[in-house]
Amino acid sequence: MERFRQRFKSDEDGLDIGQLLQNTLGVGAALILFSLILVTCVDVVGRYFFSSPLSGAFEITELLLAALVFAALPLTTERKEHIEVDLINVVLRGPTQRYLSAFAGLFSAALLATFAWRLAAHAFSAAQDGAVTNALNIPLAPFGYLAAFSCLVSAFIAFTRGIEPPRDFDQDVRDNND
Amino acid sequence: MIESLIGFAVLLGLILVRVPIAFAMAAVGGIGFALMRGWQPAWAMTGQIAFDSALSYSLSVIPLFIFMGNVLAGSGVAHGLFAAADRLFGRTRGGLAMASVFSCGGFSAVCGSSLATAATMSKVAMPSMRKFGYDDRLATGSIAAGGTLGILIPPSVILIIYGLLTETNIAKLFIAGVVPGVLGVILYLVAVKVAVWIKPDLAPDVVTEREPMTRADVVGVFCVLGLFLFIMIGIYGGFFTPTEAAGMGAGASVLIAIGLRTMTWRDFLTATFDSVRATAMIFAVVIGAELFSNFVNFAGLPDALAMLVLDLEMPVWAVILVIMIIYMILGCVLESLSMVLLTVPVFYPLMYELPFANALLQDPEMALIWFAIVVVVVTEISLITPPVGMNVFVLKSVLKDVSLGTIFKGVLPFWYADIVRLTLLITVPWLSLWLVAAM
């Protein structure tokens, strides 16, 4: 990925995959997060001040959450923010580290690709059954396809990292939230 | 039973070669399930669990509480907390370290995550402590340890996850965390005092020169206090549910950030993007853990454990001791979220089986709440236990020139304080439960 990114960046107005993801899926996820806040606030404020709660707030919240999680997954994967335990690199030397890193990358890619496939199959059968939400009759299948697509993008990112693992290992751990 | 143990061993192996924990759990869980039941069911389960886990109303609190903490971290209220705590403790030896601990506790009241609390407070408290010549060990140790309170003092992402795993009322879990959290702050303050008493060179003699407390600092303190009260009164006064409290708190934090005018648009976007990425990270772990625990459940580990405990007629204290030892060992290498997700489904059914002597714990729900607090505290300990101490790593990433060894040395006094707290909470369940009973 690092080299990939370098390659793209070397262009004059180069393409940075991280930036590209943030500008597309990232902005989408951010908007979903704001909607999530808005739904709760409108529901709560609405029922106290206007005595009119939002009828389907429950379902909207669920669907927004699913969309948020999967829209953000490629971003997390691209930034290497999935939790890893960095123990073995203290003992091992450069080349072995690179092999292990390649293994972890390809392993992640295979797993994410499997998820993409299974989510697509799940969404397909939901579409066939005509599955919709209870109150608002919102079809579930599109959310499944979104999830599958985003796992596929994440798998691609993990794959590029697997075939070209970064040379330098940054020891720092980002301030993830637990 | 034996299948589960092999599964755990393979999982640890994958984690050690740096496969992301979420993916390792998903793979071992899925393949383990496939080997026991066939591939077709395992494939079906994978898609269904991945989708259903994200489609959850109760889990919507996770992005909301994270966003609230991140926005407040960027809005500068933490500086106010530290300045105010400095007023309280500034004039004694080790006063700034005590102020760090105290303000960590304060920020925990509006932040659901230990790592975010440590990251935020380190940016605020470290510069002062360095300026006045505090030893790096004490300075980093007080923040790394103080930050662990983020998951005990409500709101707490870990308590929410525990509530979902065990079907325990989240409002009750939150209120149960208050007294143990305050106890944690007090014991950490004592730990600072004892540490500088034994090794006076850890902190300079009385610092007379203090940072002036600006108007913005005062406003910041009131914002944190106000938001905490807003959430607690909202939940316990019956105005909204804990799930809704997260949305209201997130909305209020945006209003605070706008009102304070300290946050740039860019910082706000960073806080937002950080929150959505952290959400995906957490859900990846949740999905992985769900698959893994399905495998363990199918292999019959929780049942086997319950049978074992009943057959051996082990006394309650021995069972708890064994569980705590397992947690302490796992806590060395595992990260907090995956530790809770992996172990709680295995151990919590025991809380129904154990005939507790203490009258307070006769009620299984009370036993589950008490166990939640014990699990969170032992998880807090894991955050500062080597070799993998996530809070220590956070401090290291903020302060590149300090070695990991220095920070791990620095947390040692606080680690002892944690052991004292854990012992107190286990032996005196009333500490965790009296507020719950009083509500």
Place this chain on the structure above:
Amino acid sequence: DTLALSSWLPPRHPIVVNAIKPWAQEVSDVTEGRVKVRVLSKPLGAPPAHYDMAADGIADITYGLHSFTKDDRFERSRIGQFSFLGDDAVSGSTAFWNVYSGALDAQAEHEDVKLLGLFVHGPGVLHNNVRPVAAASDLEGLKIRVPGGYIADLMSDLGAETLFMSSGEVFEKLSRGVIDGVTFTYEALTAFKLTDDLKYTMRVPGGLYNTTWFLVMNEGAWDGISEADRTAIEAISGATFAERVGAAWNAADEAALVAINEAGIEITDAPATLLETIKSKAAVHENTWVQAISEDGFDGAAALKDLRAQTGVEY
């Protein structure tokens, strides 16, 4: 051979304790231990996934509600959701099993699984904490939590404002005044600790609504059982199981009624005018359903009549 049963209700739910687990034990008894059923301590998926879980073989045996997922699969099961169907869960479940698995060919709608049981709970009623409901105008503006489906449509036809939420949330929303009432069974009032927050209950003959449940086994697992054992299991399933699970619901309803009376909740019957209004609104939905299944060659009107005759509801 040990079969895994995934159970999503709380371990101490009356249905789990008095129907699912005893049935699992009886399977082992009647097959002389050749077929054992293990009730897992934790479900293998979310409640709505339980039908598919049996079809896909994630678990061998599951139970659940047809209305969990709103899709086109169990159209004919909706016969069990209407008003005026039965005053107790034994007659209701038995009649539902007889009619749906008989004339309405339930097995055909439960593709890819072996249908072992069908049942309903006790009669659904309307609870609220604002006023006794004696006319349709009393429903005007009441915020009522509904589970979705037929009863949601019926309540909004009658003028109530319907809201949706998970059943676990009803307690908090009710005590916070977000909703004024709920359509539930008697049993649910005690199960969700609602007796202190409700004052009035309105009932109609045969219940205002009901929900339909299935008990199914993975087809491959079923085929793996010997002919003799399958016959033995069928003998304790189907109508026999409907009776067992119905009795469990009835006992739960009776226990709940004691608590409801103690709490001083006022139970009233819908007066004749209101009953006529409900009947006319209900008939619209029944007709829509009869039309829909007639396209597949089923006589819904006759089936409904037969079901009501079996439970003895005057209609």
